[in-house]
Amino acid sequence: MGVMTIDGRKVSFTNERNVLTIIRKAGIDIPTLCYNPELSIVGDCRLCTCEDDRGRMFATCSEEPRDGMVIFTNTARLRKYRKMIVELLLAAHHRDCTTCVRNGECSLQKLAKRFSVMEVGYDNYKEMHPLDMSSPSIVRDPNKCTLCGNCVRVCSELQGVGALDFAYRGAEAMVIPAFNKTLAETDCVNCGQCRVHCPTGAISIHHNRTEVWDVLYDPNVRVVAQVAPAVRVAIGKEFGFPNGESVMGKIVNALHRMGFDEVYDTTFSADLTIMEESAEFLDRISKGEKLPLLTSCCPAWVKFVKDQYPEFLDNVSTCRSPQGMMSAVVKEYYRDPANNPDGRKTVMVSIMPCTAKKMEAKRPNSFTEGEQDTDYVLTTVELIDMIQTTGIDFANLDPESADVPFGFGSGGGVIFGVTGGVTEAVIRRLMPGHDKLTLQNIAECGVRQDGFIREFSVPYNGMDVKICVASGLAHARTILEQVKSGEKEYHLIEIMACRKGCIMGGGQPYTFGEDSKEARTAGIYRADSETVIKKCDENPMITALYDGLLKGKEHKLLHNEGY
Amino acid sequence: MLDQSYYRKVDEIIESYGKKSSSLIPIMQDIQEEYRYLPGELLTYVAGQIGITEAKAYSVATFYENFSFEAKGKYVIKVCDGTACHVRKSMPVLEALYKKLGLSKKKKTTDDMMFTVETVSCLGACGLAPTMMVNEDVHPRMTPEKAEEVIEKLRGGGDA
Numbered sequence: 001m002g003v004m005t006i007d008g009r010k011v012s013f014t015n016e017r018n019v020l021t022i023i024r025k026a027g028i029d030i031p032t033l034c035y036n037p038e039l040s041i042v043g044d045c046r047l048c049t050c051e052d053d054r055g056r057m058f059a060t061c062s063e064e065p066r067d068g069m070v071i072f073t074n075t076a077r078l079r080k081y082r083k084m085i086v087e088l089l090l091a092a093h094h095r096d097c098t099t100c101v102r103n104g105e106c107s108l109q110k111l112a113k114r115f116s117v118m119e120v121g122y123d124n125y126k127e128m129h130p131l132d133m134s135s136p137s138i139v140r141d142p143n144k145c146t147l148c149g150n151c152v153r154v155c156s157e158l159q160g161v162g163a164l165d166f167a168y169r170g171a172e173a174m175v176i177p178a179f180n181k182t183l184a185e186t187d188c189v190n191c192g193q194c195r196v197h198c199p200t201g202a203i204s205i206h207h208n209r210t211e212v213w214d215v216l217y218d219p220n221v222r223v224v225a226q227v228a229p230a231v232r233v234a235i236g237k238e239f240g241f242p243n244g245e246s247v248m249g250k251i252v253n254a255l256h257r258m259g260f261d262e263v264y265d266t267t268f269s270a271d272l273t274i275m276e277e278s279a280e281f282l283d284r285i286s287k288g289e290k291l292p293l294l295t296s297c298c299p300a301w302v303k304f305v306k307d308q309y310p311e312f313l314d315n316v317s318t319c320r321s322p323q324g325m326m327s328a329v330v331k332e333y334y335r336d337p338a339n340n341p342d343g344r345k346t347v348m349v350s351i352m353p354c355t356a357k358k359m360e361a362k363r364p365n366s367f368t369e370g371e372q373d374t375d376y377v378l379t380t381v382e383l384i385d386m387i388q389t390t391g392i393d394f395a396n397l398d399p400e401s402a403d404v405p406f407g408f409g410s411g412g413g414v415i416f417g418v419t420g421g422v423t424e425a426v427i428r429r430l431m432p433g434h435d436k437l438t439l440q441n442i443a444e445c446g447v448r449q450d451g452f453i454r455e456f457s458v459p460y461n462g463m464d465v466k467i468c469v470a471s472g473l474a475h476a477r478t479i480l481e482q483v484k485s486g487e488k489e490y491h492l493i494e495i496m497a498c499r500k501g502c503i504m505g506g507g508q509p510y511t512f513g514e515d516s517k518e519a520r521t522a523g524i525y526r527a528d529s530e531t532v533i534k535k536c537d538e539n540p541m542i543t544a545l546y547d548g549l550l551k552g553k554e555h556k557l558l559h560n561e562g563y
Numbered sequence: 564m565l566d567q568s569y570y571r572k573v574d575e576i577i578e579s580y581g582k583k584s585s586s587l588i589p590i591m592q593d594i595q596e597e598y599r600y601l602p603g604e605l606l607t608y609v610a611g612q613i614g615i616t617e618a619k620a621y622s623v624a625t626f627y628e629n630f631s632f633e634a635k636g637k638y639v640i641k642v643c644d645g646t647a648c649h650v651r652k653s654m655p656v657l658e659a660l661y662k663k664l665g666l667s668k669k670k671k672t673t674d675d676m677m678f679t680v681e682t683v684s685c686l687g688a689c690g691l692a693p694t695m696m697v698n699e700d701v702h703p704r705m706t707p708e709k710a711e712e713v714i715e716k717l718r719g720g721g722d723a
Contacts, residue, residue, distance in 0.1 A: 162616030167625045178610075178621035179603055186618075 002067025007074065013065050017041075020048050020060040028073050031082065031111055033089075033199045034148035035061040037514075038499070039157055044148055047085055047111070051075050083115040091122035093200070094143035100201045101139075105510055107199035108146060125171070134182035136362055137190035137206055137355035137506070145175055145202040151194035158499060160474035161304070163188040175202075187307045189473065191300040191497045192355030192379075192506015205355055205507060208376045209386055215347045215375075216259040222334065222344040225255050226326045227402070228266040229409075230353035230417035230502035231380045233523030234516075238384050238509055239394040244519030246527040249399020251351075254387050256400060260349070262330075265402040267409025269326035270416040270425070271536035272545070273297065276319045276558050277422075278429040281492060285463075290315050292468075292483065292490040295422050296560070297321045299360035300497035304473050306563050309480050318559045322416060323350050323357055324366055327373035328557040330406060333549060347375045351383050353417070353505035356497065365560040379507025410539045411528035418524045419471035419501035420447045420454065423494045428535045430460055439534060452499060453479065455490075466490045472499040565604050572597060573605050577612050584615045587623055591630055600634045628683065636672045636679040638717055641696040642705075645685035653693035657682060659707035663714050678714070 003012045004022065011026045018041065023030050033045040043062040050060050053070035057078075060071075072078070090112060097103055111117075132140035149166065152175060156162040163186040167176050177186045195203045215221045232248040241247055248265070255263045277295070284290050296302055296317040305312050320328065327348045333339050334346040350357065354377075360366060361374035378386070387394055401407065412425030424447045431438055446456025447469060454469040468490045470479055476495045482488040498504045503520035533539055550557065576593045580586035590609055595601045601624060610620035624630045642648075642657045660666070660680050664673050672679040688694045691703035695710065702713060 156616065156619075162618055165616065165618035165622040167618075167622050169626050176618075178607070178617035 002065065004065065004067070004069035004071060006071050016065055018061050019050070019063040019065050019069070019071065022065055023050070023060060023071070023073055030060060030073060031114070032061060033107060033111075033146055034150060036150060036153075036197060039150065039153040039197075042149055042153070045085070045089075045146070047082055049078065049081060051078055057081075079115070083117060086111045086115050086117055087120050088122065089146050090117065090120045091124055092126050093124070093146070094128070094141070095120075100144070101204040101207075102144075102201035106201060109200075129174070132182050133206065134184035135188060135190060135206060136184075136358045137192060138183060138188070138195055139204050139206050140183060141202050141204070142174055142176065143202075144200045146200055147173055147175065148199060149175070150197040150199065151175060151203055154193045154197045155188075158472050158474055159189065159191060159193060159497065160477040161187055161189055164194065189300040189303045189307070189497060190356035190359040190506075191473070193498060195355065195506055196504075196508070196510065205379055205381060206358060207382055208358070208378060209382050212349055212376050212378060212386070215349075220344055222261045222340075222346045223259065224262045224264065224330055224334075224346060224348050225260045226264045226266045226269070226323070226330075226348070226350045226406075227251055227255075228323070228350070228352045228354075228417070228502065229270065229414050229421075229524060229527075230505060230508070230520070231351055231383070232527065233417065233503060233520045234353060234380050234508045235384060237511060239387075241395070242519070243511065243516060244521075244523035246523050247394075247399075248527070249401065250394055250397045251383075252402050253397040253400040254390075254392050254394055255351075257392055258386065258390055262403045264326060264330065264406040265409050265413075266322050266326055266350070267413030267416070268406045268539075268541065269322040269329065269409075270413030271409050271539050271542050272325045272329070272558060273319055273322050273416075274412055274422070274425045274429050274536040275542065275546075276325075276554070277317050278426050280317055280319060281426065282430075285465075285491065292493045293317055295492075295494045297416065297422055298356070298496050298502075299354075299363070300356040301473065301476060301495045302563060303356070303359070304476065304497065305480075308477070311484075312480060313563055316563060318561075320366075320558055320560055321357075321360060322413075323352065323360065323374055323377075324560075325558050326350070326406065327361075327366075328368045329545070329549065331368060331371065331373055332553065332557055333405075336549075348373065349376045349378060350374045351378050351380070353380050353502045353508045354498075355379060355506040357507075365563065368557065380505075381507055381509055384509065405541055405544070408539065408541050409531075410536050411531035411534040412536050413539075414528045414531060415524055417502045418521050419452075419496045419499075420469045420494065421501065421524070423447050423467055423469050423492065425536065426492070427458055429537060434535055434538065455488075465492065467492045467494075469494045471496040471501055473497050565602055569598075569602065569605060570608060573608060574612075577609065582613050584613055586613055587615065587620060588627075591624060595630060598634075599639075600631045603632050606632075628681070633672065634676065636677050638677060638697050639679045639681070641681055641683045641686065643684075643686040643688070643692070643694045643696075644682040645689065645692075647689035648686075648693040651692040653705070655707050656693055656695060656705045656710050659710050660714070663711050677718075 003010055006026050013022045016022050031047040041062050043059040048060045049057050051057050051072045129142040152164050155164050164175055167174055215223050232246045233244050236245045236247040237243045252263045281293050284293055294316045296319050358377040361377050366373050412428050415421035427442050445458055452472050452475050457464045457466045500517045576590050580589050606620050607617050610617045644653050664678050666680050686694050693705045695702045695705045
């Protein structure tokens, strides 16, 4: 609590974490590369340095606010130093900007512009290192690393994985996995949060755009798309829509124009997931075995369990993820000559907010009859790139509906995009009735409460179903440890690897932060409210599928044999 | 693959310092003391035992010049290149050793595993500059010629 003077204006503060936060609240965008409100403070980049009335200079990110401080944020000295820092960073940076994956979206590039760096007067003495392309999800380019350490802290502090860390020292320092292994050899869960928090092109998405363009131009291939719930609320901002607004109709139109033969909605297979997972849950409850049931939709979480808590693998639901179910069902549908009269090959492209889905698509259990179910996974970011390549005027497209027979999902399928969504959809399925009051009671049962770990219970058939919903793998670790020690007991645990769920996935556009979390969450819930059907079992396309194509094939198409 | 005896030895070392992250450096020092280097497999094992990530352990191990993932020679020669030694011409001493033993900045150990030559930032014996150490023995006021003599003596099996 107190008042400080920033550039001659009085600014009051309460319990802000650091001086930097107060300066930003006062309307001055202090530059940083290494500060993030969700991560620990390191004061690495020194860009946020300011000066006080006695000429003392300090990094504002690591300075505790004190009453009566007098701070200057834009003195001649500071501007000179900041520019110098940027120049030095640029000197040690592989500056192939025009062909860089982050071209136009790079924080370092923006700083260079902001501080009018017109030339870099130093040579780059850094040794060039090869790119790490081993992961299906992420590409690591050490030559573009600024050593801010965001990825290191995200991986260990938010995700509890710690696949990357600093190595060596001084001018030789690098961020690499232990023993300079490739990412694929580590416990990396492919969540892509390092990429979201990387200021440059040092960590980027392993793109599959080229492969998808190739099939789109091939007349002998039927290219089918599925679009995940979280994509529709994250893409609009890039085309001038308010943050979080759902633009599913425009995405469908754009995909049709790009040459996709069919566009399906992953909310449909999310409904399938709920049908199967609820049944599995009730079965385990009645038998009293393999509890708590752990959700299986998030591939990063499943890999986390496999790598770090193999003793819980039997608890993981055998249900395929919505991506997996959709692809398996679609491929099966076109195997029937009646649905494929011209005998074209079907290629399944799934559009996801997630980098880990690229890994899931290649998992040995993502194959049916020896064929890979999902051929390519594009992240939201890649889809934006591809739409921009075509020159389609996205903002003015007429909305189109997705195609039959797999293009419609219930509201329960839509909310898969946020943490708690899977659980809420399961509760909707289990509860009789679909009136407004029932739905409101479900929404208010605790599943939508604030916080990254949500514990609550729901009455069902005379028992108290104990549920835990969490996002962020570091929190998942906390929960599993508590379950292991017997301190906590649950029937159902839903985990999403990314904080707040898929809306903040590793394949989403860079606009991270509280604004996007709130806006995208609101967008998902709005899309749910606008849906006529809220429960998976009331989706007529789902019931038709169970009576038709799925008969006797539920296990083959919708479940995994193991992980 | 390392023999099981390595892991038993490491278990003993870990036991003596306690399974906590702050034990990492003393544990690594003891392992290196025991085997004259820090086998990577053992570092991974230690990380798991004391509850830190492999990447973090690697980070600490590579930060300090002292830790080596490669087996060192019977005689570890440390040429001081601190400021005092440097101005009193420690580099010619180092060059002479490199030349005599066929080593370089990249190749630090001779193929017969007899000698390892490395530089250190300060041995704390600036009054004796330029200083060099062979294992635990200090060699003061070195010259390229004296350094070559030391090697000859060691090769002859003598105690330099």
